[in-house]
Amino acid sequence: MTDTRAPYRGEDLRFDYDRDAFLRRLQRLLPRADQVIDDPEGLRPYECDGLAAYRQLPVAVAIPETIEQAQAVLALCHEYRVPVTARGAGTSLSAGALPHPQGIVLSLARFNRILELDPLRRTARVQPGVRNLAVSEAARPHGLYYAPDPSSQIACSIGGNVAENAGGVHCLKYGLTVHNVLAATVLTPEGERIDIGSSALDAPGYDLMALYTGSEGMLGVIVEATVRLLPEPVHKEVLLAAFPSVEAGGHAVAGVIGAGIIPAGLEMMDGPAIRAAEDFVHAGYPTDAAAILIAELDGAPDEVTEEVTRLSDLLRQHGASEVRVAADAAEQARFWAGRKAAFPAVGRISPDYYCMDGTIPRHQLANVLTGIDRLSREYGLRVVNVFHAGDGNLHPLVLYDGNVPGEFERTEELGRRILELCVDAGGTVTGEHGVGLEKIDAMCHQFRPAELEQFHAVKAAFDEAGCLNPGKAVPTLHRCAEFGALHVHHGQLPHPELERF
């Protein structure tokens, strides 16, 4: 991408402190030369995350190696009122790990050990910098794996997964990160250590584990997490179905889930995505189809065999022109390869693309796809659709050329309109990528002022000084008013408090 955003605006985000004194103290806490970075060249890799359109250099990067060091860094930042953005692998797609201009990045890259793997309890206790896939790799000798599998699972880390409540292909059946994290050790903004959650069924007290999960680094810093491991399925089958229209594919998804079949994965690609992927990896996709569904079924062999039959029948009843069952493991891998390569494949047919992430109730799939098509024509920008159909999580890719003046702005506006479409259909502005800075204005469309105020109250209960990842995830009412999105919503008038601003 060639254009970059000026990510922060001034509101509520001024932090005044003696930068030199702070840096001297920081260097004393982390004595090794490679633990504090503050030269422009060294800071460069930290100026953005996976959403490279937003860039901002931090004041410094702190790289603690122990919980005690991380506690000391947080306590120091709290004392000086310095913004802190925790960073795992930096693969966020919503600028969640974008630094604050007056702040430091707290890198958890060296918290990279698997502390305990208990095959009997089926849990792994890991440091936050451990890569998602590394957990499954360590569990494999015991016939176990960690279910949430974001596309970035080779690179992304567990801490970031918890912060963003990451999803993935298998979340339809096995849940999001919040359903697979049992407990965590969290540092408060003051650097105090608390233990939350439980590996038992339920934990008494307020559900802080669910609250921290998906809180985008705004409430605390996770320094240890205990995750659930699942037994690897005994048997699996992968099906591919072709449809004459995306609407038919959308109805088929609603029909499958409605019939009580919960595949381990149920993914959809539209025509342009099919052809881009096929050109790229030769997955054997039907390039004349308007949409394909890829479904994975897993379990005991007999149940899977029965479900393959039921699912195939259902897909045909919903208009599939062709249903193929992968003949062997090699063909299964090929069916998935096309889906997994869809994003880079789209990168080959357009100078730039912008990946959206919205969620809608499943039965709205056909409706929303029609709406996206209409918007695409209105803005004169091509939209390619690749998504976790089973759980209604859309990833429309808007194709654009960053070198054409104004095209990125038009892309951003189209993206916003698509998210509004999702909200109006009863959905949300993010499924698994988080809000970060990218979708903070869309939050004004999603929530009423009373709800945003409750979010701010929660933030204040954990981080009164507002130092943790300031300006992300939850917009100020002021920002929403500026953005002009505080219109009547849910049939309610805006909150009278708003007049304060």
Added chain:
Amino acid sequence: MTDTRAPYRGEDLRFDYDRDAFLRRLQRLLPRADQVIDDPEGLRPYECDGLAAYRQLPVAVAIPETIEQAQAVLALCHEYRVPVTARGAGTSLSAGALPHPQGIVLSLARFNRILELDPLRRTARVQPGVRNLAVSEAARPHGLYYAPDPSSQIACSIGGNVAENAGGVHCLKYGLTVHNVLAATVLTPEGERIDIGSSALDAPGYDLMALYTGSEGMLGVIVEATVRLLPEPVHKEVLLAAFPSVEAGGHAVAGVIGAGIIPAGLEMMDGPAIRAAEDFVHAGYPTDAAAILIAELDGAPDEVTEEVTRLSDLLRQHGASEVRVAADAAEQARFWAGRKAAFPAVGRISPDYYCMDGTIPRHQLANVLTGIDRLSREYGLRVVNVFHAGDGNLHPLVLYDGNVPGEFERTEELGRRILELCVDAGGTVTGEHGVGLEKIDAMCHQFRPAELEQFHAVKAAFDEAGCLNPGKAVPTLHRCAEFGALHVHHGQLPHPELERF
């Protein structure tokens, strides 16, 4: 039960207001004579919930019929700083709905309508006073049901289920209430209305839906909830296995789950429970067994048939002396009838019993059962064990005679020791009954001061004045210090803040 507790102590719980003026204003808000109760006779039914050992008359009971009336009542209580305890059907087993001596009960009994049932989305939007079972009854014509099924499901209401994060037999496979509630309309302590959660996969912002779920009426009052409905299983089988010892039964449970079988229900009863139930309902249980497991498997016919074989083999490998598969629906019902009647059956063999609710990691079942047996002998009190074995949720029933001086006190102490055993085994002091007032001291054993402080900060973010159900669920540090339970825990020294008290 003959003895009753003096439930509240003074700390942090003084509320001074002009009671007459408050009551006059309350009566003006709820004009119908039957909407405000303040005569002793009328208040009597509200003095306790399902845990009748704790009794306290409120100042008044308010019975609004509309959201607007409930908002007005909350705003008034906030203005006068009057404690408010929301009450659904009053079936709580932890004194969660016990009134505050200076407070009112906000009855949601007339919020009893199912507002919308959408078979396509598979959701029901209901008022909080709707009975749990009524949701499934309304959904049945569409082949759907609401999964969480507490034993009290005939009587208990959805609002209370959300407040307590209720469980039930089927929660092993289908999750607790928190996994089955999608969205809610909540009133803040000031009477403001906010919408939380989403019927889409994920909601952006902090996960307030999970936070309110299980918050025991301390954060807000739920006036509407949208719950997930599931398709009724096509086919089910019920198995009964007899074991020569409770330890063998415990190992079998860990073995079943470890093998990747997640039954729709997996319940265990020990010898005394088996014999009490058999005498009462003639379920056909093997009365010479030391323990039985009852397992329900559901799904497509072929998968269930395969799982029955796998499960039977596993149970025998783990020492089951007998495994029976119910021959027909009548026998299935009989197998369950004994389990469902276990509590009243125990009531027939003892003047009184006290039902505990702790949760432990499944692999600790055999250990903890041995520990409970040891404690039972130490205290000279019989303990009968009935529990949701699959998810490690124990319900030890302590048998006692309330007419024997000191026996209830000994029972309470034994109960506390059992919960400490659960915590020390990596478990928690409640699985599904909530903390309420009953287990508030046990929370001092479960959590360190830093964690309790974070709970209090959350409470303050939602209810700064502290009017909602004060004194429940989360103990003050002062109370824990008095209770003497702030010992070294998780290898950490007590929090220095404690010296403040």
